[in-house]
Amino acid sequence: IFFRVHAMPKRETKNYTPETAFVEGLIHDPFTFFCVYCSEFAIILDVPLEKLPRRKTDCAFVIPTPETQLHRNNMEEGDCKLLKREKGTERQYRWLCRGCKLVLAYRSTDFKDSGGALYLKEGAVTRNTAINLTALAEKTVNIPECICVTEIGVKVILNVTMGAPVPCTVVDILNKAVLLQVKSSIKKEIIHYLIEKFFATLLGVQETLVGVTVVQETEKESETSLAMQELLEADKEKVLERAVVIRTDIAPRLVLDKLVQSCTHSTKLHTTAATGSSDA
Ligand SMILES: [Zn+2]
Incomplete structure (x- = not known):
């Protein structure tokens, strides 16, 4: 089944699902996630979201070791935000959707540093390209x-x-x-x-x-x-x-x-x- 998905303006209309992308050899793993806003390909994980731990503060999905768990990363580097938390401040280096610039994930370490968990924002990605806010x-x-x-x-x-x-x-x-x-x-x-x-x-x-x-x-x-x-x-x-x-x-x-x-x-x-x- 192909879902017709409209991407953001100035972008070509795409016709793919995680399954077809998988079959086409674009993706080697079924846990492929797309931006919930524009259906741009975002990441490939080694597990589905529901198997990941959750962060209490903002319900983000925690990817403890992104070096091994993130099979592909199509997100782009965003800016660094300083957030006020109950116990002080928190630094977030944000990862954006390449298509629409929606904030999909963040880390507490600089983009050029390795190590540290990656936090995937709740409700930012989906495995179903038919379900995106633009289509809806x-x-x-x-x-x-x-x-x-x-x-x-x-x-x-x-x-x-x-x-x-x-x-x-x-x-x-x-x-x-x-x-x-x-x-x-x-x-x-x-x-x-x-x-x-x-x-x-x-x-x-x-x-x-x-x-x-x-x-x-x-x-x-x-x-x-x-x-x-x-x-x-x-x-x-x-x-x-x-x-x-x-x-x-x-x-x-x-x-x-x-x-x-x-x-x-x-x-x-x-x-x-x-x-x-x-x-x-
Ligand atoms: Zn997007």
Whole structure:
């Protein structure tokens, strides 16, 4: 499936997905991430986002050893920002999207220095080039397969993992599943309740209209590659397959928009004219 993606002005329209880029030999690893704003190729990681530790301060994904974990880096060096934190100041050397200059990541060490973790901003990159803020600004957009209309309402397929710094958060929206992450300390028994509450709040509907079910374990085709499938097999107990049904006549497009908004709430465009350090 090819998604038609409009890049930023003055840039050519691209037609690719992580999968086709992988097949074309552009990319040797399935964990390829694109800018959430313009779909420019950003980075290739050795693990999916949901396997990375999270930073408590800003929910950023932590890449502890970028020298070995970052298989490719297409980001460009930005400026250095000094941020006020509770315990003093923090220096951020920022990495930008090559296409639209959105701040995607940062390090606390200078660009020319090696060593030190790389922090990937929450909601700045996606594996799904059909989900970008530029495409979503248009009236028509492909609704991912994981959001569908059933007789009783809109159903959303979820892959739930642990490790979020907040009770419940959207990591990414793939074609086959919305990647949801919950706090590790959350007891298994209340995960369903937590997800119901999350969707009720997100969509502004009553909690009683939202129901979570366990997805029947079936032979499912991999969205990326064998490597990903093997990884999911190995961590099966950590990836919960769930479906959430919203029993109203809510439009799938609205569900998608709300999920994307939730996912990208902390991303904003970086402009060279921007001043100050309040945009942590
Ligand atoms: Zn971009």
